[in-house]
Amino acid sequence: xxxxxxxxxxxxxxxxxxxxxxxxxxxxxxxxxxxxxxxxxxxxxxxxxxxxxxxxxxxxxxxxxxxxxxxxxxxxxxxxxxxxxxxxxxxxxxxxxxxxxxxxxxxxxxxxxxxxxxxxxxxxxxxxxxxxxxxxxxxxxxxxxxxxxxxxxxxxxxxxxxxxxxxxxxxxxxxxxxxxxxxxxxxxxxxxxxxxxxxxxxxxxxxxxxxxxxxxxxxxxxxxxxxxxxxxxxxxxxxxxxxxxxxxxxxxxxxxxxxxxx
Amino acid sequence: xxxxxxxxxxxxxxxxxxxxxxxxxxxxxxxxxxxxxxxxxxxxxxxxxxxxxxxxxxxxxxxxxxxxxxxxxxxxxxxxxxxxxxxxxxxxxxxxxxxxxxxxxxxxxxxxxxxxxxxxxxxxxxxxxxxxxxxxxxxxxxxxxxxxxxxxxxxxxxxxx
Numbered sequence: 001x002x003x004x005x006x007x008x009x010x011x012x013x014x015x016x017x018x019x020x021x022x023x024x025x026x027x028x029x030x031x032x033x034x035x036x037x038x039x040x041x042x043x044x045x046x047x048x049x050x051x052x053x054x055x056x057x058x059x060x061x062x063x064x065x066x067x068x069x070x071x072x073x074x075x076x077x078x079x080x081x082x083x084x085x086x087x088x089x090x091x092x093x094x095x096x097x098x099x100x101x102x103x104x105x106x107x108x109x110x111x112x113x114x115x116x117x118x119x120x121x122x123x124x125x126x127x128x129x130x131x132x133x134x135x136x137x138x139x140x141x142x143x144x145x146x147x148x149x150x151x152x153x154x155x156x157x158x159x160x161x162x163x164x165x166x167x168x169x170x171x172x173x174x175x176x177x178x179x180x181x182x183x184x185x186x187x188x189x190x191x192x193x194x195x196x197x198x199x200x201x202x203x204x205x206x207x208x209x210x211x212x213x214x215x216x217x218x219x220x221x222x223x224x225x226x227x228x229x230x231x232x233x234x235x236x237x238x239x240x241x242x243x244x245x246x247x248x249x250x251x252x253x254x255x256x257x258x259x260x261x262x
Numbered sequence: 263x264x265x266x267x268x269x270x271x272x273x274x275x276x277x278x279x280x281x282x283x284x285x286x287x288x289x290x291x292x293x294x295x296x297x298x299x300x301x302x303x304x305x306x307x308x309x310x311x312x313x314x315x316x317x318x319x320x321x322x323x324x325x326x327x328x329x330x331x332x333x334x335x336x337x338x339x340x341x342x343x344x345x346x347x348x349x350x351x352x353x354x355x356x357x358x359x360x361x362x363x364x365x366x367x368x369x370x371x372x373x374x375x376x377x378x379x380x381x382x383x384x385x386x387x388x389x390x391x392x393x394x395x396x397x398x399x400x401x402x403x404x405x406x407x408x409x410x411x412x413x414x415x416x417x418x419x420x421x422x423x
Binding site for chain 1: 264280281282284303304305308311314317318319320322323324325327328330372375376391393394395
């Protein structure tokens, strides 16, 4: 690997200061960034590791919401959130593999916004709030296309707050080589309506399926989406699956998520 | 260069590392603990799995600097104090849970992490837990059998020889 410096600040304030230097890049769990650096697809001269920022770790329940620190690992979410928000714990428990889940973090996943990652579907499907060192960003405003977010230079996700739904479920059709979602659908039912977020499928990254939301808000059953169809326009078309195949999977996975929601 | 200090297999060690030094490189090249293997170097294969503060991690996807102050255990720390194989290692030998042996350190370390959290895993749970450990000889059946045996369970029902 090429040479770079690493800093390990112990507080958000110190991390923000360190990220203020030229060409600095935040390092979460590194499960995407480190392989990316090895391939030189990114080449920052300074990494600011967030793994030592204890105030960004852990899970807390507060008035109908669950707040997860940005540096909290997938393994911690899987083991600690199940009682409050089982669909979110299940999603975390099926990211990557056990060793990856012990390092990868929710903040890292959301900051990267891989178009096939799982957490963006949970955040958008739950209408979560992304909390940074500067502000609070609604999930609907946060995701801005493949690998693109509302985060500004040097801005850190310190926590994510999820409103706990009445029922929810995430269904992932796994791309077997990468273990990312070929298509993943997160469905969450709240008292004021249903949200459906799709990952893995679109060239625009994670997005909501509004026709399904409307149908499911009136009738929360897999039958409610039977007459809907998904357009293959602008869906990802690659060696793992055609755009038409992904369009089909979006509907199938949505139906399965509704049937499995609890 | 930055000085790092960590506990590796119960001993305090320190060394000067660059920012880019991976934990796997520090273990192999500085400490000469070459039992931790580097297979793919892309965090897919799991040959480099070690425990950091008791949790399985891929040491090729973590910087040595990030392990400063941590308690690290590698395959070299698995044998019993008298040098004999521990239960998991012995089960791998008894059930021929290795062919070329390249993936074995990572398999044993993942198995140890699994059995710590789940002392009596089902066959399906073992196979799922090993998702991030690839055996290029495809010798999975006997690996699963060895882990079942190490957990004190009957292995006669495991699929093929």
